[in-house]
Amino acid sequence: MESKIAVLGAGAWGTAIAKVIADKGKDVLIWSFEEAVRDDINNNGLNTRYLPNVKLPKTIKATSNIEEAAEGKQFLIYAVPSLFLLDTLKNSINVKSIREGKTTIAVITKGFLPTENGPRLILETMEDYLPGFFRQSLVYISGPSHAEEVSCGKITGLIAASESPKNSIRFRDLLKNPRLLVYSSLDVRGVQVSAATKNVIAIGFGMLDALKTSDKADIFGDGTESLLLAAGLNEIQLLGKALGATHPETFTSISGIGDLDVTCRSVLGRNRRFGRDIIEKNILDSFKNIDDILNRIGEIGYLPEGVAAAKQIKELAEKHKLRMPVSMGICKVLNKELKPMEFCKNLLTDWEK
Numbered sequence: 001m002e003s004k005i006a007v008l009g010a011g012a013w014g015t016a017i018a019k020v021i022a023d024k025g026k027d028v029l030i031w032s033f034e035e036a037v038r039d040d041i042n043n044n045g046l047n048t049r050y051l052p053n054v055k056l057p058k059t060i061k062a063t064s065n066i067e068e069a070a071e072g073k074q075f076l077i078y079a080v081p082s083l084f085l086l087d088t089l090k091n092s093i094n095v096k097s098i099r100e101g102k103t104t105i106a107v108i109t110k111g112f113l114p115t116e117n118g119p120r121l122i123l124e125t126m127e128d129y130l131p132g133f134f135r136q137s138l139v140y141i142s143g144p145s146h147a148e149e150v151s152c153g154k155i156t157g158l159i160a161a162s163e164s165p166k167n168s169i170r171f172r173d174l175l176k177n178p179r180l181l182v183y184s185s186l187d188v189r190g191v192q193v194s195a196a197t198k199n200v201i202a203i204g205f206g207m208l209d210a211l212k213t214s215d216k217a218d219i220f221g222d223g224t225e226s227l228l229l230a231a232g233l234n235e236i237q238l239l240g241k242a243l244g245a246t247h248p249e250t251f252t253s254i255s256g257i258g259d260l261d262v263t264c265r266s267v268l269g270r271n272r273r274f275g276r277d278i279i280e281k282n283i284l285d286s287f288k289n290i291d292d293i294l295n296r297i298g299e300i301g302y303l304p305e306g307v308a309a310a311k312q313i314k315e316l317a318e319k320h321k322l323r324m325p326v327s328m329g330i331c332k333v334l335n336k337e338l339k340p341m342e343f344c345k346n347l348l349t350d351w352e353k
Contacts, residue, residue: 004074005029005174008088010037010062011303012050012147013108014079019151020175022057030062031069033080038062054151071095075174076103077141078126081303082111082196083294085122089129101133106160106171108141110195111305112312118319119312121192121243136163139171140188142195143254144262146269153179159255161185161192183254190245191255194236197327198260199271199306200313201232204330205264206275207340208347214279220344228326228347229264233257235324239313242320274304278333278340290335310334 007018010032018028032038040046041062045055063069070076070092080088085107097103107126112119123138130138143158150156158175160182162168168184176182185191208228212220237251250256263269277283283300287293293300293307310331317324329346332338 004072005077006031006069006073006075007077007079008066008069008092009079009081009109010034010041010047010050011079011081012047013145014077015041015047015051015054015056016147016151017077017079017108017175018060019054019056020177020180022059024177025059027059027061029069029073030060031066032062032064033084035064038064051147051151054148066091067095070098070103072097073103075171076105078105078107078109080109082109082113082122082305083297083303083308085109085111086113086125086129089126093130099131101131104137104139104167104170105130105134106139106141106167110142110199111309112196112316114312118315121189123188123192137167138162138188139164139167140192140195141171141175141182142191142259144258146262146266148268150180155179155181157181157183157254157258159183159185159191159253161188161190161255163188185247185250185255187245187247187250189243190240190247190250193240193243193245194251194256194259196309197236197239197313198232198263199304200310200327200330201228201235201260201306202263202269202271203275203278203304203306203310203334204228204232204326204343206269206272207278207333208275208344209272210276210279211341211344224344224347225264229260231326231347232264233260235327236260238322238324239316239320242322243316270302271304271306273302274300274306284334284336288336290331293334306330307334 006029007014008031010030018030022028113125139162145156160168160171172182313327314331329343333343
């Protein structure tokens with residue numbers, strides 16, 4: 001199969017995006033670090049581990065050779081979790097088509113990237129490693145979406161943000177179909193901050209939701225959850241402005257409040273699930289602190305990216321002197337400095353200060 005489109009990352013979201021493209025009659029090559037996932041895709045047309053019960057088109061093939069996946073592609077989409085994105089980038093950037101600037105690159109990973117100078121936004125960090133052709137040309141794709149729903153054709157909206165309108169439109173046209181609406185944006189920084197920070201808020205929402213429906217607390221209700229959602233959005237806007245967001249409407253559109261709402265309220269959200277597991281399964285008892293969670297995150301059985309983002313947002317808030325009590329409180333819970341119940345009880349009093 002001579003594919004001009006590749007997705008680097010065979011998780012649920014990467015596989016769903018590959019299916020969206022393949023359903024339009026295009027050949028897509030997926031890079032999978034895990035050989036068992038690669039073989040499942042190639043032999044059975046399934047990704048049983050990450051996107052079960054979804055039959056994949058025959059125009060999707062998989063490889064575990066990252067250079068084979070990246071070479072000669074017109075469109076290349078990075079879809080690995082933020083914890084592994086830089087290593088994936090470093091292992092893929094030496095192919096000829098990238099060295100010569102012939103590939104248009106997009107990223108669907110959510111989070112911040114750790115660097116020697118502290119956490120940074122994904123695209124600006126990637127630009128430091130890529131050839132100069134790619135400066136101000138990368139595309140960041142985000143929005144209120146779940147792989148399980150997108151792969152089944154449920155109506156969803158995404159944002160394709162780039163400082164290059166031409167590249168934003170290219171990926172918009174590549175992805176859009178009657179059930180997947182894709183809009184362009186120039187606010188690359190605002191969209192990235194929204195995508196990363198909402199995962200942290202969703203952990204807090206999961207904790208609160210589990211307490212609300214338990215017999216441990218009768219002081220929490222739907223209004224409490226909406227209060228948390230609103231305060232979380234305020235913190236996303238505050239951090240976005242500090243990191244250079246250019247369009248206030250980013251935060252009131254699908255990439256801001258839309259993505260925050262679905263991540264917090266949907267039972268499909270991994271970060272919301274992790275928050276609930278903190279209350280219902282005492283999942284933090286197995287870990288010493290937030291660093292221990294990150295070092296052993298594979299033991300959880302799913303990947304709540306809000307854990308890494310919580311630690312990174314704490315660093316960014318301190319660096320920019322931002323008051324972010326919700327995000328900081330969630331970080332303290334994950335670091336076992338604050339009990340979940342105390343975090344939820346303190347929500348109102350902390351916001352009033």
